[in-house]
Amino acid sequence: MAPLASHAYDLLLAGALLWLAWQATHAADLFRSVISFIVFGLLMALAWIRLDAPDIALAEAAIGAGVTGALLLSALGRLTSAPAEKPAATRRWPGTIAVLALAATVLALLGAAAWQLPAPGLGDAVAGHMPRAGVDNPVTGVLLNFRAFDTLLEIGVLLLAVVAIWSLGPTPEPLVPAIPSPALPALGRMLWPMFVLATFYLLWRGTHAPGGAFQAGAVLGAGGILVILAGARPWLTGEDNGPWRWLLSLGVVTMLLAALSTTLIGQRFFEYPESAAAGVILVLEITAAISIAMLLFAAYLNGQPPARWRGYPHS
Amino acid sequence: MMLYLLLASGLFLIGCHGLFASEGMLRKLLALNVLSSAVFLAFVTIARMSDPLDPVPHAIVLTGLVVTVSTTAVALAIVIRLAAGGSDLSRGRREEDE
Amino acid sequence: MTLTEWLGTALVIAGVPFLLSGTLGLLRFPDVYTRLHALAKGDNVGLGLICVGLGIQSGSVTVALKLLLIWVLMLIASATGAGLIARTALARGLKPWGL
Numbered sequence: 001m002a003p004l005a006s007h008a009y010d011l012l013l014a015g016a017l018l019w020l021a022w023q024a025t026h027a028a029d030l031f032r033s034v035i036s037f038i039v040f041g042l043l044m045a046l047a048w049i050r051l052d053a054p055d056i057a058l059a060e061a062a063i064g065a066g067v068t069g070a071l072l073l074s075a076l077g078r079l080t081s082a083p084a085e086k087p088a089a090t091r092r093w094p095g096t097i098a099v100l101a102l103a104a105t106v107l108a109l110l111g112a113a114a115w116q117l118p119a120p121g122l123g124d125a126v127a128g129h130m131p132r133a134g135v136d137n138p139v140t141g142v143l144l145n146f147r148a149f150d151t152l153l154e155i156g157v158l159l160l161a162v163v164a165i166w167s168l169g170p171t172p173e174p175l176v177p178a179i180p181s182p183a184l185p186a187l188g189r190m191l192w193p194m195f196v197l198a199t200f201y202l203l204w205r206g207t208h209a210p211g212g213a214f215q216a217g218a219v220l221g222a223g224g225i226l227v228i229l230a231g232a233r234p235w236l237t238g239e240d241n242g243p244w245r246w247l248l249s250l251g252v253v254t255m256l257l258a259a260l261s262t263t264l265i266g267q268r269f270f271e272y273p274e275s276a277a278a279g280v281i282l283v284l285e286i287t288a289a290i291s292i293a294m295l296l297f298a299a300y301l302n303g304q305p306p307a308r309w310r311g312y313p314h315s
Numbered sequence: 316m317m318l319y320l321l322l323a324s325g326l327f328l329i330g331c332h333g334l335f336a337s338e339g340m341l342r343k344l345l346a347l348n349v350l351s352s353a354v355f356l357a358f359v360t361i362a363r364m365s366d367p368l369d370p371v372p373h374a375i376v377l378t379g380l381v382v383t384v385s386t387t388a389v390a391l392a393i394v395i396r397l398a399a400g401g402s403d404l405s406r407g408r409r410e411e412d413e
Numbered sequence: 414m415t416l417t418e419w420l421g422t423a424l425v426i427a428g429v430p431f432l433l434s435g436t437l438g439l440l441r442f443p444d445v446y447t448r449l450h451a452l453a454k455g456d457n458v459g460l461g462l463i464c465v466g467l468g469i470q471s472g473s474v475t476v477a478l479k480l481l482l483i484w485v486l487m488l489i490a491s492a493t494g495a496g497l498i499a500r501t502a503l504a505r506g507l508k509p510w511g512l
Contacts, residue, residue, distance in 0.1 A: 007318075014322040021326050025333025025346040037345050044352055051319060051363045056355075056376050063384050068348070071384075072341075075391040079341065079398050096336055103331030107324055114361060121362060121369030138370035139377070147374060154378035161385035165392045172395065180500040183493045194486070214377045292381065299388040302395060 010050060017043055030079075034072045041065035054210035055139045058202070062218035067296055070225045074300070077177050134277025136208040143212065144281045144288075148270045152255040155288060158295045159252055166304040175301070176229050188230025195223025203289055207278075213285040217292025224297035248298060251291025258284060319360040326353035340394045344387060351383045417469055424466030431459030444510040445502045453495040457488055 020043065023036035041064030048057035126138050126146065133141035143151050179185065199220040206212025258280055259270045267273060272280045298305075330353055333346025355376045362372035438451020464484040468477030 010318050014318055014325075017322060018325050018329065021329045021349045021352075025329060025337055025342055025349060030339065030341055033342055033345055037348065040349070040352075044356075047319070047322075047356065048359065051356075051359045052368060053359050053363075053373050053376070055373055056359065056380070059377055059380050063380050064352075068384055068387055071388055071391055072345075075341070075395055078395045096332070099332050099335045100328065103328050106331070107327050110327075110357075111324070114357065117361065121365035122371045123365055123367035123369040126370050127367060139373045142370050142374040143377065147371070150375070150378055154381055157382050158385045161389050164389050168392050168396055172399070179497070180504045181493075181497045183496045187489065187493045191486075191489075214381065218381075296384070299385070302392050 013043060013047060013050065017047065030076060034069075034076055037072065038065055038069040041068065055137075055212065055215065058210060058215040059218055062215060062222050063296075066222035067218065067225065067300075070222070070229075071300060074177070074302070078172060078302075132274050132277070134272070134274075134279075134281050135206075137206060137210065137212065139210070140206050140212045140281070140285075143214070144284050145272065145277060148255065148259070148284070151288070152252065152259065155251040155255065155291060155295075158292065158299075159249055162248065162295050162298045165299055165302065169303050171301045171303040171305050176231070179229070185230035188226045188232075192223060192227055195220060195226075199223075199289065199293070203285055206285060207281075213288040214292065216285075217289040218296065220289065220293035221296025224293060225300050228297060228300065248291065248294050251288045251295075254287040255284060316360055316364050319356060319363075323353045323356040323360060326350075326356065340390075340397065344390050344394070347390075348383060348387060351379065355379055417472060421466045421468075421470030424462050424469065426466075428459040428462030428466065431455045431462065433459075435459060445507060446499055446509045449495045449499055453491050457491060460484055460487055 017040060020036045020040040024033050024040055027033045027036060041060060044064060045057045045061040048054070048060055126142060129146065130136070130138060130141055133145045135141050135145070199216045202211040202216040202219060203213065204211075206216070258272070262271055262273075263269055265273070326349055330346050330348075330350030334343055334350060337343060337346060358372040358376055362369040432455060435452050435455025438455060439448050442448045442451055461484050464480040468480040471477060471480075
């Protein structure tokens with residue numbers, strides 16, 4: 001009974017995901033596409049749970065459905081005031097068949113490559129080194145100790161993305177759409193403490209259970225976007241607050257410092273001394289989470305924020 | 316687990332088709348996101364099939380999610396700029412062509 | 414099964430018809446306002462019963478409190494979301510069904 005039910009659940013989930021993916025990429029109505037994609041993100045979080053990846057499920061729910069959804073909806077609001085896009089997918093069968101054939105070929109090649117991966121994976125290797133990692137959650141151990149270099153580059157990518165967005169020009173006006181309901185701003189203000197609480201909870205949990213800097217940063221970033229929608233000004237980004245905006249690079253700078261100081265005390269690049277690993281990882285987690293959160297809502301501004309937020313039109 | 320590999324393949328095909336065949340920047344961007352979800356799904360399914368559970372693909376997918384949202388944010392900012400100045404841009408290009 | 418397990422299962426099963434009727438309303442009602450009405454009411458009660466049921470089944474106070482917190486947050490979020498959608502629809506000029 002139980003395996004049958006779980007198989008039925010998996011089948012239902014897979015069917016819904018495929019249908020939503022099709023709707024997101026091929027629906028005639030853009031709004032429908034965007035909403036389908038947001039629901040797709042939420043259901044992906046369920047798929048991650050089914051695949052025993054709760055860390056990814058947490059991040060997907062906050063980033064895939066939360067932050068990406070807010071980005072897409074605000075972009076959609078700005079696009080519909082501009083001339084409308086062409087309706088979707090004119091049917092040209094030869095083209096469709098060519099694209100599908102190409103995609104199937106690439107898929108077959110990728111599948112063949114994946115098939116040849118070394119079979120047991122790195123599970124044993126990671127488990128063997130966990131006593132030296134300074135944390136108990138293997139995913140956090142991989143992210144901030146064994147493969148910390150990847151994480152450094154990834155926060156660097158996020159920082160570069162914000163630099164690229166800000167370099168495109170000033171933040172378009174109005175910053176947030178006119179909201180016909182007073183409930184959303186009230187909700188944003190009321191829930192902000194909950195977001196901060198959830199962030200610290202996830203950070204604390206990350207050392208021994210699913211959770212950590214990425215999930216915490218994503219939750220705080222999504223909360224920040226909600227507070228911006230509630231009418232708050234991202235004052236930190238204004239030039240009149242001087243060097244505070246350098247906090248955006250906090251995560252990258254701390255990770256680089258950690259990496260370089262390990263070489264100074266004679267260890268290899270990013271190889272923390274075993275006794276200090278737990279402390280170093282805690283500092284890195286907190287700074288990475290703050291940085292990821294601030295970069296996520298800096299990216300939401302869609303352009304360089306004005307020098308002074310005071311007197312900036314609200315909506 | 317075979318089901319999830321098939322799901323990843325299906326999402327990959329839908330994403331590829333959407334990326335090349337559907338019109339409109341926003342729809343292509345959504346297709347790109349679906350495509351990256353398909354790749355992440357394949358990663359994690361392969362990690363799930365090994366025993367013990369392999370945490371390295373999980374960490375890679377976590378970084379990948381953040382990279383995907385960065386890409387999406389930059390692309391959306393560009394799409395907004397294109398739509399706002401779109402008429403001017405296309406006019407400029409047409410003048411060049413003539 | 415112990416008494417708490419029976420009670421938890423009964424509450425979860427009791428929650429399902431509410432979710433079902435909410436979904437039925439979403440699919441079958443004629444306009445956005447009536448659909449929101451069905452969805453917000455049905456799903457809030459259904460989710461509440463399921464959360465309480467799961468909390469009793471878990472047998473742990475912290476898990477039960479977390480589930481309760483999830484329900485309260487969902488109540489606030491769904492009320493806000495429903496209000497926002499309804500007001501936006503009204504501002505766009507959608508007439509309620511039957512008026």
